[in-house]
């Protein structure tokens with residue numbers, strides 16, 4: 468439901484109350500702890516699926532997977548030499564957590580290695596259907612984060628990457644979106660810092676991800692050297708490695724920002740990244756932009772917030788870095804060496820912090836051009852926001868398939 472709420476000190480346009488959020492948890496299948504029989508059954512199923520997708524008809528596959536294959540994949544899009552994730556439908560698989568006091572047990576197929584207690588092997592198990600073992604195989608997995616009891620399993624997929632198998636488990640849960648907030652956190656995506664956040668009214672400021680620039684420079688130099696040598700295989704590995712390292716940092720940053728929002732009972736305001744993703748630049752350009760750290764970070768913040776029931780508001784970020792966050796002056800503000808200097812009021816502050824403060828104010832429905840010495844100073848001053856019309860739009864990030872340690876975008880080129 469779409470409504471304007473005016474509770475607490477801040478009003479915000481938001482989708483409130485109960486909502487469903489979905490996310491993907493990547494779980495590594497611990498193949499080294501499998502019996503040979505199970506390992507072979509999984510490899511067999513995966514390879515058979517690849518042959519089936521690539522046009523071979525007489526393959527032995529679990530029937531639901533056959534039926535599903537082209538519900539998820541457009542036959543015209545199939546590329547030679549590519550591997551495709553194996554879909555698993557929610558009614559055909561199951562995940563369970565080993566109870567600490569659970570006695571050693573066997574699964575229906577009698578396929579568990581009885582010499583070891585389940586507990587010694589793994590905390591989490593995934594039962595998936597395969598053509599060759601009646602009842603499927605029960606395999607130990609290591610999810611990158613716990614799967615909540617109340618979460619519902621949705622259609623998921625098995626991905627092979629670099630010889631390892633991963634279950635991309637799609638889970639859904641009901642979340643309660645907070646209806647009243649005590650503050651706001653503005654996030655600026657910058658050059659020096661991947662993200663700078665300013666919480667209002669406390670003005671608490673956090674700088675995140677300076678190391679990402681170094682990481683990218685380091686791998687950039689490595690790539691140049693490998694390119695000169697014509698070492699294309701290593702080049703691809705380096706690219707994957709860089710993507711994983713950067714993504715891992717971005718997940719940590721987005722998690723910290725959402726956690727702070729929860730702690731402060733604040734909603735989050737982000738810029739629209741108009742500079743890079745405004746307008747239609749064509750599919751290829753959009754695809755490349757979507758790989759940029761800022762774009763990814765914004766998406767991670769959006770879907771993590773949704774999962775936690777925190778509202779994210781997107782605002783126009785035009786002029787937010789050129790405007791003085793103290794006096795609203797836009798004429799003589801200068802940016803230099805990461806500082807914002809205002810000739811009007813004498814503000815000399817970190818430039819990213821100044822930008823994030825302006826974004827936070829815009830999220831509160833404030834015009835940042837007007838003198839705004841009141842904003843952010845104290846909660847009672849924030850009460851003035853009551854009569855303001857909010858200008859933010861709420862993002863509905865909905866389903867998102869990003870996940871930490873995800874080693875694949877769903878399709879693994881197999882060159």
Ligand SMILES: [Zn+2]
Nearest residue numbers: 791794809812
């Ligand atoms: Zn100023």
